[in-house]
Amino acid sequence: MTRRTTVGIVGGGQLGRMLALAGYPLGLDFLFLDRSGDTPAAQVAASLVGEFTNQKLLRELAQRSEVLTFDWENVSIESLRALGRSARIAPPLAALATSQDRIAEKKLFAKLGVPTTRHAAVDSAASLERALREVGLPGVIKTRRLGYDGKGQAVVRNRDDAHRALATLQGAPLIYEEFVPFDYEVSIIGARNRQGEVVIYPLNRNLHREGILRLTRAPWGDASLQRRAASHLRRVLTHYRYEGVLNVEFFVRNGRLVANETAPRVHNSGHWTIEGAATSQFENHLRAILGLPLGTTRARGHAAMINLIGELPARERFLGERELHWHDYGKSARAGRKVGHLTLLDNSAAARDARAQRILRQIEV
Numbered sequence: 001m002t003r004r005t006t007v008g009i010v011g012g013g014q015l016g017r018m019l020a021l022a023g024y025p026l027g028l029d030f031l032f033l034d035r036s037g038d039t040p041a042a043q044v045a046a047s048l049v050g051e052f053t054n055q056k057l058l059r060e061l062a063q064r065s066e067v068l069t070f071d072w073e074n075v076s077i078e079s080l081r082a083l084g085r086s087a088r089i090a091p092p093l094a095a096l097a098t099s100q101d102r103i104a105e106k107k108l109f110a111k112l113g114v115p116t117t118r119h120a121a122v123d124s125a126a127s128l129e130r131a132l133r134e135v136g137l138p139g140v141i142k143t144r145r146l147g148y149d150g151k152g153q154a155v156v157r158n159r160d161d162a163h164r165a166l167a168t169l170q171g172a173p174l175i176y177e178e179f180v181p182f183d184y185e186v187s188i189i190g191a192r193n194r195q196g197e198v199v200i201y202p203l204n205r206n207l208h209r210e211g212i213l214r215l216t217r218a219p220w221g222d223a224s225l226q227r228r229a230a231s232h233l234r235r236v237l238t239h240y241r242y243e244g245v246l247n248v249e250f251f252v253r254n255g256r257l258v259a260n261e262t263a264p265r266v267h268n269s270g271h272w273t274i275e276g277a278a279t280s281q282f283e284n285h286l287r288a289i290l291g292l293p294l295g296t297t298r299a300r301g302h303a304a305m306i307n308l309i310g311e312l313p314a315r316e317r318f319l320g321e322r323e324l325h326w327h328d329y330g331k332s333a334r335a336g337r338k339v340g341h342l343t344l345l346d347n348s349a350a351a352r353d354a355r356a357q358r359i360l361r362q363i364e365v
Helices: 014-026 055-063 077-081 093-099 102-112 125-135 159-169 223-239 281-289 349-364
Strands: 005-010 028-034 046-049 067-070 119-122 139-143 153-156 174-178 184-192 198-200 204-209 212-218 244-253 256-263 302-309 324-328 338-346
Touching: 005 014, 005 055, 014 028, 014 281, 028 055, 046 055, 055 077, 067 281, 077 093, 093 102, 093 256, 102 119, 102 174, 102 223, 102 256, 119 125, 125 139, 125 159, 125 174, 139 159, 153 159, 159 174, 184 223, 184 281, 198 223, 212 349, 223 244, 223 256, 244 281, 302 349, 338 349
Parallel strands: 005 028, 005 067, 028 046
Antiparallel strands: 119 174, 139 153, 139 174, 184 198, 184 204, 184 244, 204 212, 212 302, 244 256, 302 338, 324 338
16 A cells, blocks of 8 residues: 655644645645644645644644645744754745745845845944935835734834834834835735746736735736736746745836746745646645646636635525635634635636725625
């Protein structure tokens, strides 16, 4: 009997859960490590419970797994590096480390010729004054590390705003960036395996409210925008000799792409690929980190993904919709929490957009 392959995943959130659900048809098994035993992933796979820095548990996870991966980027680099050669980890830790520091991300974009925002590091009132002179107003102050879903940042219109934000966020290394009056946001997702094979998904347009992704539509944009975004993404994948799925988020301003950040993992804006693409981002991530051939990323139609925030609405209101797919993460209700999503498919972008806006309004009411 052939031994089944186990994938170890650090983090047991909804992304880990969806990785496991995508991997079972491939004959894979999964083992998670999370601080809680009550996670979305623990409902579908075995889970070790303890801190992400617990070396005993990390070693057990590595010993029982073919490869280690992670379902969010704010895990301890030092703890994973301490495993040494006893563990194969993908995506590469260098990419994970860069994603954890906004200054490192900006340096990476500059090195690879990917356009990004003007910026400066801030760690004191004096360095903030220098940043204001060099970058100008308005701007955005962000924590360099551990920010997500709009947390740890503030828009500043004048010097007083800037110093208030510094006082609020003080104690953490910061970055000051120019404020980009963008027309909209997009992201692009691709996968690369250890053999160097690369596949790239259609571009996504994303709508955020209060820092949280609410709506993604894909495919989005013309062929030129897709080519440019894909070119930038390929440079990052090649730079790291990447294994796994990678997301790069851009602002679009007058048709120009301005890189904002990377995510070295499966990404919320790629959830539409479960039903909307020939191979989901979750399946391609698993294929990539295991060195398997990658699946085609062709869109099956015009997709929209709507995040369900705080609590789930009554599913009976929506399941009668044609080509609507419901995803419940098994989480308890809490303000600002992603508890599920739904995806709808249609034959045209116009029909998709009209339905998505109507359903989004119904959910928000």
